[in-house]
Amino acid sequence: MARRKDRPGPLDPRSAAILRAIIDEYVATAQPVASQALVVKYNLDVSSATVRNVMAELERAGLLRSPHTSAGRVPTDAGYRLYVESISEAVLLAPVEQLMIRHQFGQVEFASEQWFRLAASTLAGATHSAGLATPAKPEASRLRRLDLVEAGDRRASLILVLADGAVRQLLVPLDAGTDQAGLDGIAQSLNERLAGLAATEMTTVVRALPLDDETDRLAARIAERIERAMREFDATTVDDVFSEGLLNVMAAPEFAQTDKVRRVFALLEDRVYFGDLVHEVTDSGDVRVYIGAENRSIEMHDVALVLAPYGRRGRASGVVGILGPTRMAYPHAISTVRYVSALMNELVDHLYA
Amino acid sequence: MARRKDRPGPLDPRSAAILRAIIDEYVATAQPVASQALVVKYNLDVSSATVRNVMAELERAGLLRSPHTSAGRVPTDAGYRLYVESISEAVLLAPVEQLMIRHQFGQVEFASEQWFRLAASTLAGATHSAGLATPAKPEASRLRRLDLVEAGDRRASLILVLADGAVRQLLVPLDAGTDQAGLDGIAQSLNERLAGLAATEMTTVVRALPLDDETDRLAARIAERIERAMREFDATTVDDVFSEGLLNVMAAPEFAQTDKVRRVFALLEDRVYFGDLVHEVTDSGDVRVYIGAENRSIEMHDVALVLAPYGRRGRASGVVGILGPTRMAYPHAISTVRYVSALMNELVDHLYA
DNA sequence: AGTTAGCACTCGCAAGCCGAGAGTGCTAAC
DNA sequence: GTTAGCACTCTCGGCTTGCGAGTGCTAACT
Numbered sequence: 001m002a003r004r005k006d007r008p009g010p011l012d013p014r015s016a017a018i019l020r021a022i023i024d025e026y027v028a029t030a031q032p033v034a035s036q037a038l039v040v041k042y043n044l045d046v047s048s049a050t051v052r053n054v055m056a057e058l059e060r061a062g063l064l065r066s067p068h069t070s071a072g073r074v075p076t077d078a079g080y081r082l083y084v085e086s087i088s089e090a091v092l093l094a095p096v097e098q099l100m101i102r103h104q105f106g107q108v109e110f111a112s113e114q115w116f117r118l119a120a121s122t123l124a125g126a127t128h129s130a131g132l133a134t135p136a137k138p139e140a141s142r143l144r145r146l147d148l149v150e151a152g153d154r155r156a157s158l159i160l161v162l163a164d165g166a167v168r169q170l171l172v173p174l175d176a177g178t179d180q181a182g183l184d185g186i187a188q189s190l191n192e193r194l195a196g197l198a199a200t201e202m203t204t205v206v207r208a209l210p211l212d213d214e215t216d217r218l219a220a221r222i223a224e225r226i227e228r229a230m231r232e233f234d235a236t237t238v239d240d241v242f243s244e245g246l247l248n249v250m251a252a253p254e255f256a257q258t259d260k261v262r263r264v265f266a267l268l269e270d271r272v273y274f275g276d277l278v279h280e281v282t283d284s285g286d287v288r289v290y291i292g293a294e295n296r297s298i299e300m301h302d303v304a305l306v307l308a309p310y311g312r313r314g315r316a317s318g319v320v321g322i323l324g325p326t327r328m329a330y331p332h333a334i335s336t337v338r339y340v341s342a343l344m345n346e347l348v349d350h351l352y353a
Numbered sequence: 354m355a356r357r358k359d360r361p362g363p364l365d366p367r368s369a370a371i372l373r374a375i376i377d378e379y380v381a382t383a384q385p386v387a388s389q390a391l392v393v394k395y396n397l398d399v400s401s402a403t404v405r406n407v408m409a410e411l412e413r414a415g416l417l418r419s420p421h422t423s424a425g426r427v428p429t430d431a432g433y434r435l436y437v438e439s440i441s442e443a444v445l446l447a448p449v450e451q452l453m454i455r456h457q458f459g460q461v462e463f464a465s466e467q468w469f470r471l472a473a474s475t476l477a478g479a480t481h482s483a484g485l486a487t488p489a490k491p492e493a494s495r496l497r498r499l500d501l502v503e504a505g506d507r508r509a510s511l512i513l514v515l516a517d518g519a520v521r522q523l524l525v526p527l528d529a530g531t532d533q534a535g536l537d538g539i540a541q542s543l544n545e546r547l548a549g550l551a552a553t554e555m556t557t558v559v560r561a562l563p564l565d566d567e568t569d570r571l572a573a574r575i576a577e578r579i580e581r582a583m584r585e586f587d588a589t590t591v592d593d594v595f596s597e598g599l600l601n602v603m604a605a606p607e608f609a610q611t612d613k614v615r616r617v618f619a620l621l622e623d624r625v626y627f628g629d630l631v632h633e634v635t636d637s638g639d640v641r642v643y644i645g646a647e648n649r650s651i652e653m654h655d656v657a658l659v660l661a662p663y664g665r666r667g668r669a670s671g672v673v674g675i676l677g678p679t680r681m682a683y684p685h686a687i688s689t690v691r692y693v694s695a696l697m698n699e700l701v702d703h704l705y706a
Numbered sequence: 707a708g709t710t711a712g713c714a715c716t717c718g719c720a721a722g723c724c725g726a727g728a729g730t731g732c733t734a735a736c
Numbered sequence: 737g738t739t740a741g742c743a744c745t746c747t748c749g750g751c752t753t754g755c756g757a758g759t760g761c762t763a764a765c766t
Contacts, residue, residue, distance in 0.1 A: 034758055047710050052759065069716045070758045149498050149514050157518050161502050165510050169520050247619055250611045258603045258611055265600055350506055387729055400739050405730065422745045423729045 016086065018044070018054050019063060023075050023083050027329050030253050032072035077292035077326065080304070084289050084330050093335040101126060101336075105343060115347065116242045119320050119340055124245025126336050129324030131244045134278055136311045136318040136348055138164050140198040141233045146190055146226065148172075148183040156183055158222065160229065163196075164316050168233070172225055175218055186219045194223065199230035237275035243268055243323070252325045254302060263299040264323075273297060278319045282309040287338050292326040302326065306333045308341035311348040320344060369439065371397070371407050372416060376428050376436050380682050383606050385425035430645035430679065433657070437642050437683050446688040454479060454689075458696060468700065469595045472673050472693055477598025479689050482677030484597045485660070487631055489701055491517050491669040493551040494586045499543055499579065501525075501536040509536055511575065513582065516549075517669055521586070525578055528571055539572045547576065552583035590628035596621055596676075605678045607655060616652040617676075626650060631672045635662040640691050645679040655679065659686045661694035664701040673697060 011019065021042045025033045035051040038044065044051065055073050058064045063079035066072070075083070093101075104122045116133040123131030142163035151157040151171060156178075158170045174183075193205050206227050209220045233239075246265065255261045267273060273296070281288050290305040306328075307321030321337050364372065374395045378386045388404040391397065397404065408426050411417045416432035419425070428436070446454075457475045469486040476484030495516035504510040504524060509531075511523045527536075546558050559580050562573045599618065608614045620626060626649070634641050643658040659681075660674030674690050 032758095036758075048758095049710050049712090049760095050708085053709090056760075066759085068718065069760095070718075070756090072758070145500070145502050147498070147500055147512075147514070149518075151518050157514065157520075159500075159512065159514065159520060161500070161510065161512065165502075165504050165522075167510075167512060167520055167522050169518075247615055250615045250618075256611050258609055258614060261611060262600055262603045265603075385729095389729075401729095402731095402739050402741090403737085406738085409731075419730080421747065422731095423727090423747070425729070 011082070014046075015054050015058060018051060019058055019075075019079060020083060020086075022055075022058075022064065022073060023079065026075055027327055030327060032067055032074050034072035037072070075327075077294060080291045080326060080330065081294070084291070084334070087331050087334075091331045091335045093332075093339045097126065097336070098339060101339060101343065105347075115344070116318070116320075117244065119344060120242045121244040123320065123322050123336065123340055124248055126340075127322050127324065127329070127333050128245075128248050128251075129322040129328065129333070130246045130249045131320075131322055132305075132307070133242045133320045134274075134318040135166070135239050135242075136164060136316040136344075137239060138162075138316040139234075139314050140200065141166075141230055142196060142198050143194050143202075143226070143230065145195055146187060148187040148222070150180050150183060154178075158225065160226065162233070168229065170225065170229060172222055175214060178215075178218065182215060186215065186222065190219060190223055190226070194226065199227055199234055202227040202230065236271075238271055238278050241268060241271075241274050249303075249324060252327070254325045254327065260302055264303055267297055267299045268323075277305075277307065281307045281319050281321075282313065282317050285309060285313070287334055287341070289330065289334065304328050304330075306330070306337045308337045310341040310344035316348060318344075364435070367399075368407050368411060371404060372411055372428075372432060373436060373439075375408075375411075375417065375426060376432065379428055380680055383680060385420055385427050387425035390425070428680075430647060433644045433679060433683065434647070437644070437687070440684050440687075444684045444688045446685075446692045450479065450689070451692060454692060454696065458700075468697070469671070469673075470597065472697060473595045474597040476673065476675050476689065476693055477601055479693075480675050480677065480682075480686050481598075481601050481604075482675040482681065482686070483599045483602045484673075484675055485658075486595045486673045487627075487671040488519070488592050488595075489517060489664045489669045489671040489697075490592060491515075492587070492667050493553065494519075494583055495549060495551050496547055496555075496579070496583065498548055499540060501540040501575070503533050503536060507531075511578065513579065515586070521582065523578070523582060525575055528567060531568075531571065535568060539568065539575065543572060543576055543579070547579065552580055552587055555580040555583065589624075591624055591631050594621060594624075594627050602656075602677060605680070607678045607680065613655055617656055620650055620652045621676075630658075630660065634660045634672050634674075635666065635670050638662060638666070640687055640694070642683065642687065657681050657683075659683070659690045661690045663694040663697035669701060671697075 018038070021038055021044070022033045025038065025041065035048040035055060038051055039046070039048050055064060058079070059066065059073065063076055063082060064073040065076050067074060101122055104125075105118065116135045120131035120133040123129075123133070125131075143160060144163045145161045147159040147161075149157045149159065154174045154176060155171050156174050158172045160168045160170070162168065193209070194202060197205065202223070206220070206223045209223055210216045211220055246268075249255060249264070250261055276296075277290075287306065287308040290300070290307070292304060293301050295301065295303070295305065302325065303323055304326045305321060305323050307319050309317055309319050311317035320341055322333055324333070363369075371391070374391055374397070375386045378391065378394065388401040388408060391404055392399070392401050408417060411432070412419065412426065416429055416435060417426040418429050420427060454475055457478075458471065469488050473484035473486040476482075476486070478484075496513060497516045498514045500512040500514075502510045502512065507527045507529060508524050509527050511525045513521045513523070515521065546562070547555060550558065555576070559573070559576045562576055563569045564573055599621075602608060602617070603614055629649075640659065640661040643653070643660070645657060646654050648654065648656070648658065655678065656676055657679045658674060658676050660672050662670055662672050664670035673694050675686055677686070
């Protein structure tokens with residue numbers, strides 16, 4: 001007898017080892033784990049009866065449950081949680097895997113938009129789960145440069161290059177008879193005044209623009225549009241959550257019926273939900289694990305998230321991670337996510353140097 | 354007795370009507386259709402026995418099949434095919450729906466990249482299937498304008514605006530000590546020489562670039578990079594297949610088990626497969642319907658595609674359409690896809706005017 | 707005390723069986 | 737050519753049964 005009923009305090013070493021073994025086994029097989037099997041597979045130097053006693057204890061403590069009387073045991077969310085707590089500090093990714101991931105990142109010639117997809121797909125591949133990534137988002141976008149290109153029919157394509165290298169494109173209406181030369185002039189003048197500024201700093205500049213002739217007024221209109229667009233960029237908490245390898249998740253036996261998967265997929269499109277999550281992860285500053293019912297949304301009660309922030313708080317940051325069944329190889333998942341996040345840190349530092 | 358065994362020639366009117374009714378009913382209910390039910394629901398002025406006789410005939414002709422002795426009948430791919438042939442010319446989308454779709458297209462302020470997503474999601478919503486769309490792709494991209502922006506650490510972001518309004522971004526390595534002013538100079542000079550050209554036309558220009566000083570050589574390197582990138586754009590048959598509303602497909606009862614869905618989803622990422630398909634549809638110039646086993650890939654044997662080309666052959670064209678179960682409301686699907694494709698035509702004409 | 711062997715007990719699962727119901731195919735009459 | 741009638745077939749759900757897996761408990765052992 002190791003501990004009192006349900007305080008989830010530290011387990012005695014043997015119970016902990018057995019819990020660990022059960023989880024490892026269950027993660028590998030997706031089958032309830034029996035006492036017998038555990039003893040032989042993990043070379044425990046106790047009998048199955050003893051294991052059964054410990055199992056019963058762990059079940060009372062809420063760390064395991066039996067699907068029915070005579071199946072083996074299955075970890076509960078709390079069981080996974082304890083397991084995760086016990087390992088999350090230490091584990092480092094195996095050098096081979098580090099190399100493979102690094103190699104993948106080296107492969108592609110990078111346009112900045114592609115980093116996030118790459119991170120997501122790398123994570124998906126390495127963990128056989130769905131990889132998630134949000135673009136690095138600065139707290140306040142700064143305009144680096146703008147460009148105006150005729151786009152037929154009294155419209156121009158307004159191209160904004162932000163300080164972080166992101167490119168945004170809008171259409172703006174023109175007056176009749178504005179040609180590319182005129183646009184170039186406007187672009188140059190606006191670049192001189194607006195480049196380097198964030199949305200908040202633009203306000204006064206935009207107000208002070210001259211309105212002497214037709215061209216000035218068009219320029220002013222465009223400037224206002226830019227300011228508004230910049231505000232909008234900043235207002236959206238999460239631009240997008242790139243996900244890759246959702247197919248991996250569908251392959252897991254716990255998602256054999258479509259409806260479970262469907263709910264999860266549907267939630268992935270919920271910006272608000274992920275916006276909150278991203279904040280939480282960014283604030284915590286380290287890998288966060290959300291197991292089953294720990295997730296705010298019911299749709300996520302069958303899945304686990306392993307998320308890590310990357311980038312520089314307040315300057316440019318985002319989140320990478322994975323989504324998979326709660327029956328997940330947490331040590332590997334955590335160390336992989338952590339490694340990729342570290343890699344992304346390097347990249348962001350480089351890119352924003 | 355209307356026709357000989359298996360020549361799929363024109364059916365006599367009554368058989369055709371019954372086939373139509375069976376398909377309509379099956380599409381609505383997803384249940385095998387019984388002779389009795391058909392008579393009452395569709396007010397046929399014949400008895401169920403007669404219907405049974407016709408059904409048996411249709412089954413011999415390969416247009417129907419019974420899942421088992423005593424279930425109703427279910428249409429085969431050939432059945433759907435005949436049905437589709439019989440309606441595909443005429444049907445027009447109901448004005449209400451036209452309006453709704455038009456309205457959706459009016460909603461968003463368009464950056465060009467967004468059109469395709471919008472088309473896909475509109476189609477998904479209107480047909481309760483997955484919407485598909487490929488970006489309008491010109492045969493030979495023309496460069497409209499380029500821009501160079503410092504991106505830290507001896508690299509610059511090279512931004513290419515193509516004639517069709519698409520924006521592409523690459524990173525190019527720089528020499529030490531090139532600043533934004535230098536980049537502006539290079540960009541201006543390259544713009545003067547390269548703007549308006551397609552990849553093939555660039556070759557001679559690039560060869561003729563001066564190589565007098567360090568800056569010239571850098572400019573030449575960048576020009577080469579641009580030429581290469583343009584070639585690559587043209588070489589990729591399909592940039593991307595945007596899909597929206599895959600969740601709709603998962604909702605259909607025929608996709609209750611995950612593995613079927615998984616195969617289909619996996620195939621969606623196959624550029625080659627869709628590249629061929631896009632060609633075929635573009636060449637045909639009209640809505641194409643691929644039903645079940647008519648699809649080249651086995652993965653698609655359970656689904657139907659309704660695809661239509663849009664844009665101008667040879668100038669800029671793409672494909673829009675939907676993917677759903679073979680049990681699909683074809684008349685509605687076809688007319689919706691056709692309508693959206695027409696809408697896209699208008700837009701492309703406008704945009705490329 | 708903690709551990710273990712032994713054993714009764716529980717439960718899920720697959721197979722087999724049954725009856726009901728659905729829907730057909732066929733035949734014979736209209 | 738159509739239809740009423742009916743026998744026949746086949747699925748589906750519910751029920752039972754036997755088996756195997758795995759536990760919980762008890763009593764003996766260290």
